[in-house]
Amino acid sequence: MKLTELAHGGGCGCKLGPAVLRELLTDQPVAQMFPQLLVGNAESDDAAVWQVDDKTCVIATTDFFMPMVDDPRDFGRIAATNAISDIYAMGGKPIMALAILGMPINVMGPETIRQILAGGAEICGDAGIPIAGGHSIDAPEPIYGLAVIGICSPEQVRRNGGAQPGDKLILTKPVGVGIYSNAIKKGTATAEDIAEMVKTCTTLNRIGQDLSGHDGVHAITDVTGFGILGHGLEMARGAGLALKIDRSSIPLLTRAADLAGSGHRTGASDRNWDAVGPDVQLPDDITDAERDILTDPQTSGGLLVAVAADRANELLAEIRKQHPSAAIIGEAEPGEGLIVV
Numbered sequence: 001m002k003l004t005e006l007a008h009g010g011g012c013g014c015k016l017g018p019a020v021l022r023e024l025l026t027d028q029p030v031a032q033m034f035p036q037l038l039v040g041n042a043e044s045d046d047a048a049v050w051q052v053d054d055k056t057c058v059i060a061t062t063d064f065f066m067p068m069v070d071d072p073r074d075f076g077r078i079a080a081t082n083a084i085s086d087i088y089a090m091g092g093k094p095i096m097a098l099a100i101l102g103m104p105i106n107v108m109g110p111e112t113i114r115q116i117l118a119g120g121a122e123i124c125g126d127a128g129i130p131i132a133g134g135h136s137i138d139a140p141e142p143i144y145g146l147a148v149i150g151i152c153s154p155e156q157v158r159r160n161g162g163a164q165p166g167d168k169l170i171l172t173k174p175v176g177v178g179i180y181s182n183a184i185k186k187g188t189a190t191a192e193d194i195a196e197m198v199k200t201c202t203t204l205n206r207i208g209q210d211l212s213g214h215d216g217v218h219a220i221t222d223v224t225g226f227g228i229l230g231h232g233l234e235m236a237r238g239a240g241l242a243l244k245i246d247r248s249s250i251p252l253l254t255r256a257a258d259l260a261g262s263g264h265r266t267g268a269s270d271r272n273w274d275a276v277g278p279d280v281q282l283p284d285d286i287t288d289a290e291r292d293i294l295t296d297p298q299t300s301g302g303l304l305v306a307v308a309a310d311r312a313n314e315l316l317a318e319i320r321k322q323h324p325s326a327a328i329i330g331e332a333e334p335g336e337g338l339i340v341v
Helices: 018-025 072-089 110-127 177-186 191-201 207-211 227-239 256-261 267-279 288-295 309-319
Strands: 037-039 048-051 057-065 093-103 131-138 143-152 168-171 217-222 242-245 303-307 327-333 337-340
Touching (some): 057 072, 072 217, 093 110, 110 131, 110 143, 177 191, 207 217, 207 303, 227 242, 227 303, 267 337
Parallel strands (some): 093 131
Antiparallel strands (some): 037 048, 048 057, 057 143, 168 327, 242 327
């Protein structure tokens, strides 16, 4: 049986919608009473940050989901790359990971599960970190991911809310992963489509660790399940600014526009739009397919980086050494919400 047939959703499209998540967290205690907790659940950021001393912060995150591809090793590789990304998005260096594993052991054979674990270990090896332990359960659907620990200095922490007026916005990876995932589910994805998606989803966002050393980099977040609009809105709200996004500048996977135009989309796109719609200005001529691209849930997506305008071209050239598709897709300006042009 194909892995994608064992799961009702896949990748970061499995995430609870932003509106549902806000409702669930409404009455939860905010953990900001601890002065060492620089980033916690009071912010919609990528990971928690705890300051140990004047020189060291610990970054902690966890991420897991159900398969979006049928190859078990690729599933493990994608899930691990996605989980580690949150450390890079905070400007940190990952140091170790713990595996999170839930498998329907009455349906899946041990060799398939071993391949998932091997894929995760491969990516952790590429990141230079060990999988030091973990936890496993018998579950009705296959689930895999990591809890990841990283470190950085206090001045290297990059939150998603640090953008300044005039900053340019750089996106490091192409968009369209959710659209491609839907094509895989429907059986309309080609071998080339799958290979392209797997390549982008297994490319580590280690550039975030490098960017945190630049004083011109003011904010970083990774674009995952809430799409460009959802994570862009979090960045805008955190900074108390508006973000203007040029839809024509957004890098796309090769067939993302064509597949979106033929109706390939995930249910998460609707959930994402419902959550952000009131705070987004769209142009009158935008098509349904273009809106689906803007709300498309990304799995192991790129980093959205707010950089000083006078450093943008220099930093873009640096980023393209690791991510050739990276592009400037907009800018921050006084105001609130998102403006799509």
